[in-house]
Amino acid sequence: MKRWKHSIASQSLKKKWAISSGAVIFMSFAVMSIILYIALKGWLYQQEEQEVNRTMHDLTSFFESQGPYLTVQDIQSNKGLMTSIVDKDQTVRLLNSDGIELLQINNTSTFPAFDNIDLPDNGYSLDTDKSSSISAIGNIQLGEFIGYVQLEHPLKGFQSMMTYIITAMLMFSVCSLLLSGWIGYMLATYLLRPLQNLKSSMDDVAAHGFEKDLAIAYDAKDEVGELIAVYETMMRKLKSSFEQQQQFMADASHELRTPIQVVEGHLALLNRWGKDDPVILKESLEISLREVNQMKTLIDEMLELARGEQMKERPPTNIVKLTKDVIEEIMQVHPFVNINHVLPVQEVINVHITSNAYQQIIRNILTNAIRYSKEPAHVSISYESKLEEIIVHIQDQGIGISPSDVSKIFDRFYRVDSARSRDLGGSGLGLSIVKLLMENVGGSIIVQSEKDKGSTFSMVFPLTK
Ligand code: ADP
Secondary structure (H helix, E strand, C coil): CHHHHHHHHCCCHHHHHHHHHHHHHHHHHHHHHHHHHHHHHHHHHHHHHHHHHHHHHHHHHHHHHCCCCCCHHHHHHCHHHHHHHCCCCCEEEEEECCCCEEEEECCCCCCCCHHHCCCCCCCEEEECCCCCEEEEEEEEEECCEEEEEEEEEECHHHHHHHHHHHHHHHHHHHHHHHHHHHHHHHHHHHHHHHHHHHHHHHHHHHHHCCCCCCCCCCCCCCHHHHHHHHHHHHHHHHHHHHHHHHHHHHHHHHHHHHHHHHHHHHHHHHHHCHHHCHHHHHHHHHHHHHHHHHHHHHHHHHHHHHHCCCCCCCCEEEHHHHHHHHHHHHHHHCCCCEEEECCCCCCCCEEECCHHHHHHHHHHHHHHHHHCCCCCCEEEEEEEECCCEEEEEEEECCCCCCHHHHCCCCCCCCCCCHHHHHHCCCCCCHHHHHHHHHHHCCCEEEEEEECCCEEEEEEEEECCC
16 A cells, blocks of 8 residues: 555656546546436336337237137137237237137247246236346136146347447547547646756756856746746845845955955065055055054955844934934044034934944944045034934935945945045945945934035934834
8 A cells, every 4th residue: 555655645746637637537437337327228218118018918808808708719800900000020919718829920039838837816927037038927718718828028129229329439538538548648748747847957056156147938827827827936136135145245355355465565565665664564564554443444344244233122312312322433533524414403313223223324324425525524414303213314415426426335345436435544435334224223214415515314213013
């Protein structure tokens, strides 16, 4: 049983489908055929019995109609009349009480022996036990004459009809078995084709990664279509995150290689002869230190980005106070910068965000505003209250960003002017971190910028959790 189950389980879906649909159709057809055969056989046999009853009834009525003084000779002379009552297939004979034959009509069958027959006292009786014929024997009393009328009704016609029906049904059953198996197989092939394509696409991904096109040609909106759509969406997301990962790795290694090469160059220079020249020594050490700091910032930011700020608990935080703290911190590094902090009417604005995340957002935007402005930078910070959100605007009068670059500045490592940004200590990750942190609190960020005029970064924070 186990082996049988195992061998069924290891068959392809197509075969299972074809065999099961074939078997189900065949079984239903066979059951229907058997029921029909039995019903038909009963009905046809009844017709044959009715035929015998009719002949026996007509014969008995004929004898009775002849009156009580009818002699055997009279009966023999009426043979023609009796022949018209009896069917041409039936054979009838008249016997006296000892079983001696007095008259016979037709000669198509042989009669059962008179001694073995149950003789009726009056009327007639049928014997339906034999398969080849129906026999009947009837009692006749005409005046002083007592005798019997015996009838044989052959079932040849009935039997050949039944053989014909059973042969036709068998042929239909075999044809239906083959046809349903074939239709089942074709249907399974047709319905399973998209799954086959899905499997091929998965095999391709397993063998060659995301090189090939992931689209699977299937337009129907059925269950398989839904499955394929889910698969395609899933694979597209995987592909995009895989490509992002690869891009991030390539960019990160490139970004890290540059400062390492600079430090390496200066160390080699010092090692060869530079250490003896105090000017070169000072300059090389300063550059190397700057590059190491740059690297440190870069690594910190990359880690920040990889970690994200996925805190479940975000207590209400007064962002006005936090903004003041960041301004203070920045003013220590850039004492000549003009920052106009336009305080809101209510001194407290609570947003569900961690202080760390909020400060990082404001610090990054504020640093950029200063970094990409001519000295001394003029920056303004203001708040806009809406029904369900609060918007923090940070506006500068710096170099601005061209429309074609605005959509790209949130991409990792994207910088409008790489060399300038690097010189100013930028890593190209600041805005990606801001975007990620804003998304984590369910907020968004909007940029309005004009080349050489300045930029406004607007952070939209939801007021609900
Ligand atoms: P970076 O560390 O290079 O500043 P960011 O992700 O913070 O990286 O910013 C990406 C790029 O967007 C910057 O290199 C700069 O070209 C541009 N940018 C960002 N903020 C401003 C701004 N306030 N004014 C002009 N350009 C900006």
